[in-house]
Amino acid sequence: QVQLQESGPGLVKPSETLSLTCTVSGGSITGHYWNWIRQPPGQGLEWIGYFYFAGTTNYNPSLKSRVTISADTSKNQFSLKLSSVTAADTAVYYCARGIVGAMFFDYWGQGKLVAVSS
């Protein structure tokens, strides 16, 4: 059974960089798409971007200028960095596995609430 767990600071100051890590257990990240998805309080889901095990990435155009997703295969982890954050970036951040070919998310982390505030 694949499990994902987000970790990182729950509070980030405005203009700083939000950094989260997703640790994957029960399966290797050398396969499939490894995604970040966020959900502002009371709102819907927003896809942020993915890291593909072959080394490629792709990002939501609305966030592309501020987002970097990378992976450490030796630790079976992948990470999100979102720069120049504002209060609008306050959200629950989820990591999720995307299935190659079928292109849906089959495993999700429990979510990490990150608040942007001074």
Place this chain on the structure above:
Amino acid sequence: SYVLTQPPSVSVAPGQTARITCGGNNSGSKSVHWYQQRPGQAPALVIHNDNDRPSGIPERFSGSNSANTATLTISRVEAGDEADYYCQVWDSTSDHWVFGGGTKLTVL
């Protein structure tokens, strides 16, 4: 960019059938997936590839997709089905993953 449109809310009495729509340009040519999100929980896949159920999902959940609309159908609705439901596709043109805005299902 590709847009999926869902009604904000759907209400249904217990035992009745709930239908949640997801509109998108020529969605019938894409695979549509559906997630259930209960309060305080992460989303969970309930339907993939238009009408396939992951193991553990009751047969009461089904899906369809034709022309410009995909539909999630929940038969014999139970109180435990009350949740937010999101549709999702992968847009091959942009290689982006897209969610609908979500629909809150209320069981009366």
